[in-house]
Amino acid sequence: xxxxxxxxxxxxxxxxxxxxxxxxxxxxxxxxxxxxxxxxxxxxxxxxxxxxxxxxxxxxxxxxxxxxxxxxxxxxxxxxxxxxxxxxxxxxxxxxxxxxxxxxxxxxxxxxxxxxxxxxxxxxxxxxxxxxxxxxxxxxxxxxxxxxxxxxxxxxxxxxxxxxx
Amino acid sequence: xxxxxxxxxxxxxxxxxxxxxxxxxxxxxxxxxxxxxxxxxxxxxxxxxxxxxxxxxxxxxxxxxxxxxxxxxxxxxxxxxxxxxxxxxxxxxxxxxxxxxxxxxxxxxxxxxxxxxxxxxxxxxxxxxxxxxxxxxxxxxxxxxxxxxxxxxxxxxxxxxxxxx
DNA sequence: ACTTATCCGAGCATTTTAGTCAAGTATTAT
DNA sequence: ATAATACTTGACTAAAATGCTCGGATAAGT
Numbered sequence: 001x002x003x004x005x006x007x008x009x010x011x012x013x014x015x016x017x018x019x020x021x022x023x024x025x026x027x028x029x030x031x032x033x034x035x036x037x038x039x040x041x042x043x044x045x046x047x048x049x050x051x052x053x054x055x056x057x058x059x060x061x062x063x064x065x066x067x068x069x070x071x072x073x074x075x076x077x078x079x080x081x082x083x084x085x086x087x088x089x090x091x092x093x094x095x096x097x098x099x100x101x102x103x104x105x106x107x108x109x110x111x112x113x114x115x116x117x118x119x120x121x122x123x124x125x126x127x128x129x130x131x132x133x134x135x136x137x138x139x140x141x142x143x144x145x146x147x148x149x150x151x152x153x154x155x156x157x158x159x160x161x162x163x164x165x
Numbered sequence: 166x167x168x169x170x171x172x173x174x175x176x177x178x179x180x181x182x183x184x185x186x187x188x189x190x191x192x193x194x195x196x197x198x199x200x201x202x203x204x205x206x207x208x209x210x211x212x213x214x215x216x217x218x219x220x221x222x223x224x225x226x227x228x229x230x231x232x233x234x235x236x237x238x239x240x241x242x243x244x245x246x247x248x249x250x251x252x253x254x255x256x257x258x259x260x261x262x263x264x265x266x267x268x269x270x271x272x273x274x275x276x277x278x279x280x281x282x283x284x285x286x287x288x289x290x291x292x293x294x295x296x297x298x299x300x301x302x303x304x305x306x307x308x309x310x311x312x313x314x315x316x317x318x319x320x321x322x323x324x325x326x327x328x329x330x
Numbered sequence: 331a332c333t334t335a336t337c338c339g340a341g342c343a344t345t346t347t348a349g350t351c352a353a354g355t356a357t358t359a360t
Numbered sequence: 361a362t363a364a365t366a367c368t369t370g371a372c373t374a375a376a377a378t379g380c381t382c383g384g385a386t387a388a389g390t
Binding site: 003008011012015016035036076099102103104105106107108109110112113116117120121124129132134135138139141142 | 168173176177180181200201241264265267268269270271272273274275277278281282285286289294297299300303304306307
């Protein structure tokens with residue numbers, strides 16, 4: 001399968017968007033700060049997400065991105081396939097030409113695995129994730145850190161470490 | 166997850182071994198020929214598979230590798246984890262230190278996905294795969310190609326192409 | 331105008347992949 | 361014995377992918 005940091009970052013960013021779904025457009029700068037993803041990298045990811053119609057963008061001050069539809073209507077699978085090419089574990093990409101233009105010995109197995117993964121990721125929407133307690137806790141922590149660093153103007157990470165120790 | 170060609174090759178090779186389980190040791194040269202995997206690369210993979218106790222080796226003429234136990238007792242998951250480091254989709258490898266030593270927003274999701282994949286791959290043994298019709302067909306074709314190229318001494322691929330057209 | 335934000339494309343350092351190559355060491359059929 | 365066969369080890373590498381950075385363009389709100 002194609003499941004790299006790219007896909008993980010995309011889902012993380014989209015989940016951040018889902019968490020702030022009620023609050024109008026969210027800027028990439030905010031997401032970058034909260035999730036620790038480089039701004040430029042986010043721009044690349046969102047270019048793809050926009051092309052796939054998963055998010056709408058508003059330019060100018062007060063602008064940003066928002067989900068194109070309810071978080072409950074966006075399965076995680078869609079996000080991943082939007083940025084990664086495929087959710088496929090076969091080498092041939094499902095074309096069955098893995099060995100000398102013929103199907104390789106393990107083609108069937110990978111095809112089934114791909115299907116499994118896809119089904120799983122289809123069954124989980126951003127909305128469902130937002131409602132989870134564990135995720136809300138992480139989100140709350142990220143929010144706190146962000147506010148802190150905005151007020152004091154220092155690195156949020158060090159700030160947290162200092163407050164813990 | 167860590168699911169690359171390495172893992173795929175390992176499973177393919179082990180499945181080849183399972184198909185010839187009754188016939189005494191199988192040489193890597195044979196597997197290399199049948200499955201189209203570089204011999205040196207197979208050596209690397211089998212070094213790991215042997216360390217994990219999945220295969221036994223016999224040296225000298227007539228030697229080779231064989232499965233250390235019945236194909237039915239070897240789940241695909243074991244083969245993959247033997248050569249790839251982990252069957253994990255989280256970035257942190259399950260340690261929950263993905264973002265600034267804290268759990269990242271999507272940690273839960275990837276942990277669950279990893280679990281799903283692992284369960285799936287645990288549920289399928291080499292023995293179960295060998296019994297499948299589709300796989301037996303592919304195996305039969307590979308066997309034919311190998312015999313042909315041994316007799317005539319030419320490239321099995323071209324041979325097949327020629328006989329098809 | 332000026333700031334804030336998204337868009338767009340090129341480029342690039344690092345890492346991973348998927349091997350190869352070379353030089354062994356061990357075993358056994360003859 | 362010894363040649364043949366097979367496994368073992370380790371270094372190396374070309375090519376691809378990853379995860380960015382940088383510079384600038386465009387659009388919109390104030």
